[in-house]
Each structure stands twice: as C-alpha cells, then as structure tokens.
Amino acid sequence: MIRLWWPAAILLLWACFALLGDFMGLAPDHIDLPKILLEPGADAWLGYDDLGRPLWDRLVAGAQTSFIVAVVVVFLSSIIGTVIGAVSAYKGGWVDHLVVRIIDIFLAFPGILLAIALAGLLGPGINNVIIALSVVGWVGFARLARAQVLTIKHREHIQAAHSLGTLPVRIVIFHILPLIMAPLIVEATFAVAGAVISEAGLSFLGLGVQPPEASWGSMIRDGARYLLIAPHMVLVPGVVLMLVVLAVNLLGDQLRDRLDVHTRQRQK
Numbered sequence: 001m002i003r004l005w006w007p008a009a010i011l012l013l014w015a016c017f018a019l020l021g022d023f024m025g026l027a028p029d030h031i032d033l034p035k036i037l038l039e040p041g042a043d044a045w046l047g048y049d050d051l052g053r054p055l056w057d058r059l060v061a062g063a064q065t066s067f068i069v070a071v072v073v074v075f076l077s078s079i080i081g082t083v084i085g086a087v088s089a090y091k092g093g094w095v096d097h098l099v100v101r102i103i104d105i106f107l108a109f110p111g112i113l114l115a116i117a118l119a120g121l122l123g124p125g126i127n128n129v130i131i132a133l134s135v136v137g138w139v140g141f142a143r144l145a146r147a148q149v150l151t152i153k154h155r156e157h158i159q160a161a162h163s164l165g166t167l168p169v170r171i172v173i174f175h176i177l178p179l180i181m182a183p184l185i186v187e188a189t190f191a192v193a194g195a196v197i198s199e200a201g202l203s204f205l206g207l208g209v210q211p212p213e214a215s216w217g218s219m220i221r222d223g224a225r226y227l228l229i230a231p232h233m234v235l236v237p238g239v240v241l242m243l244v245v246l247a248v249n250l251l252g253d254q255l256r257d258r259l260d261v262h263t264r265q266r267q268k
Contacts, residue, residue, distance in 0.1 A: 007247030014244055017060045018067030026057040029212040037230040047232045050222060055236050061214035062237060065203075066244070069130055070195040074188050076134040081141025082184060086172050088142070089149035099142070106139045115198055119207040126209050133198050137191060144187050148180035182259040189252035193245045200241055216241045 017024075032052035040047040046055040088099035106114070118132035152158065153176065161171050202208040203217030211218070216237040223233025 007250045010243050010247040011251065014063055014067060017063040021060045021064050024060065026054075026060055028053060028057040028061040028214050030054070030057075037226060037233075039230070040232055046236045047230070049219070049233055050226055050230070055219075055232065058214040058219060059216075059236060059240060062216040062219060063240075065126065065209055065213065065215045066196050066199055066241075069126065069133070069199040070192045072130050073133040073137055073195040074191045076130070077137030077191060078141050078184065078188050080134070081138035081143075082145045082177070084138065085142035085145030085147075086149050086176060086180075089146040090153055090168065090172055090176065096146075099146070103139055103142055106136070111136045111139075111194075112198060112201060115202065116205065116207065119202050124207050124210050126213075129199055129202055129208050132202070133195055136198075137195065140191065141184065141187060144183055145180060148183060149176055152176065152179055186252060186256045186259060189248060189255060193248040193252070196241070196245055196248070 030053060032048070035044075035048040035052040037050060038044070038048040038052075044054045044056060046059065048054055049058065084099060088096045115132045115136045118135055119128055122128035122131060149172075158171060158175050161175055162168075166175075199208060200215065200217030200220070203215035204221045206218075206221070208217060209215045219237040220234055220241075223230065223237070227234055
C-alpha cells in the first residue's frame with residue numbers, strides 16, 4: 001500500500017496557512033516597484049509579481065481564499081444535497097419524480113459552465129462564488145444520498161421504526177443518515193478538490209475575488225502575460241494548486257478504500 005503521508009502533510013500546511021495567515025505578519029498587497037518581476041532569491045523565496053508584490057505572501061493569502069471557498073461550499077452543498085436526496089428517496093411518489101427531474105436539468109449543463117453563468121449574473125466576489133458553486137455542487141450529494149436511501153429504506157429496522165409510529169424525520173435522521181455517511185464523506189473529499197479548481201477557474205476569468213485580494217487563479221491569470229520573462233508567476237501558484245488538488249484526491253481514494261467493505265475483504 002502506498003503511504004500517503006505527504007498528501008496529508010500538504011493539506012495540513014494548506015489549512016495552517018489558511019487559518020494562521022493573518023497572524024504571520026505578511027503583506028500580500030505591498031507594492032515595491034524596484035522588485036517588479038524579480039526572480040526567486042534570498043530576499044523572497046518565490047520572487048515577486050508584476051507589481052513588486054511578494055509571491056509567498058500572496059500565495060498564503062490565496063490559500064485562505066481557496067480554503068474558505070472549499071469548506072463553505074462543501075458544507076452547504078452536502079447539507080442541501082443530502083437533505084433533498086434523502087427526503088426524495090424516502091417519500092417517493094411525485095416528490096421523488098420532481099427531484100429527479102430537477103437533478104436531470106442541472107446535469108444537462110456542465111457544472112463549471114453553470115457556475116460561470118451564475119457568477120456572471122451575481123457579479124464578482126467571494127460570496128457570490130460560494131453561492132454559485134453551492135448551487136451547482138448540491139446535485140452530486142443529492143444523487144448519492146437518494147441512491148443510498150433507496151437501497152436501505154426497506155430494511156427491517158427501518159420498517160419496524162415506521163410500524164411503531166416513529167416520525168419520518170426521526171427515521172431519516174437517526175436510522176438512515178448514519179448508514180449513508182461513509183459514501184457521503186468520500187463524496188465530500190472529492191467535492192473539496194472540485195471547489196478548489198472551480199474557485200481558481202472563476203478567479204482566472206475575473207469572476208472570483210477582485211484585486212487586490214489574492215487567489216491562486218487570479219495569480220495565474222496575472223502571470224500568464226509574463227510567462228516568457230517571469231515564469232515563476234505562473235509556476236508557483238500552478239504547482240501549489242496542483243499539489244493541493246492531487247493531495248485531496250489521493251486521500252479521498254484512500255478513504256474510499258478504507259470505508260469500502262468489499263475492498264477491505266479483498267485486501268485480507
């Protein structure tokens with residue numbers, strides 16, 4: 001089994017920089033004109049951008065942006081999607097048919113394009129990015145929760161609770177949700193990677209956080225104009241973005257294997 005200590009270390013650093021960045025005494029918006037496009041060196045590990053701002057400081061500020069967006073979007077999407085999918089599957093009938101049709105409508109559009117359209121309508125800004133990505137992200141959780149509930153809602157203990165007159169809300173919360181949490185947790189890990197990529201993409205297009213706030217996507221956009229003379233402006237945020245998304249996906253795969261009963265039995 002491949003040891004995945006380094007993805008965990010990357011995600012731990014990402015979280016630490018995002019949560020403790022304000023206490024590190026950084027100046028991501030400080031402009032120093034003599035240092036414009038200066039390459040990495042002793043004064044600045046990662047160099048400076050086209051306005052003479054230190055890339056290290058802006059990288060940490062971008063980590064805060066991506067972390068906030070990823071956590072809030074996944075939290076909102078998981079809650080909304082799980083509730084809608086679980087209630088739809090448990091109730092059945094016209095409610096389930098209506099929810100399925102709504103999910104099909106959302107799936108008819110590529111998620112990132114729908115997020116771009118919503119962000120364009122709402123306007124730029126981190127709050128609108130969170131809203132746009134949450135509107136798109138709940139669909140995956142709803143489909144998974146609905147499929148899981150359909151497979152277990154006819155089990156004996158659930159039918160017994162229903163026969164005893166237990167309220168449907170209590171049945172869903174105390175008897176169904178605990179049984180479907182494992183796949184939902186795995187889905188949430190992959191949703192984090194998707195949210196990070198989507199936030200960077202929207203910021204690259206100018207629909208995310210606005211200057212002077214930092215985002216990995218906007219850093220890549222600003223550096224694209226100077227790729228031939230200052231490639232570090234693109235390489236630094238690009239490599240960090242790739243490592244974070246790769247780390248999340250690898251840990252998601254590992255978590256899925258650990259929670260999958262059939263996979264554990266094959267390994268034994």
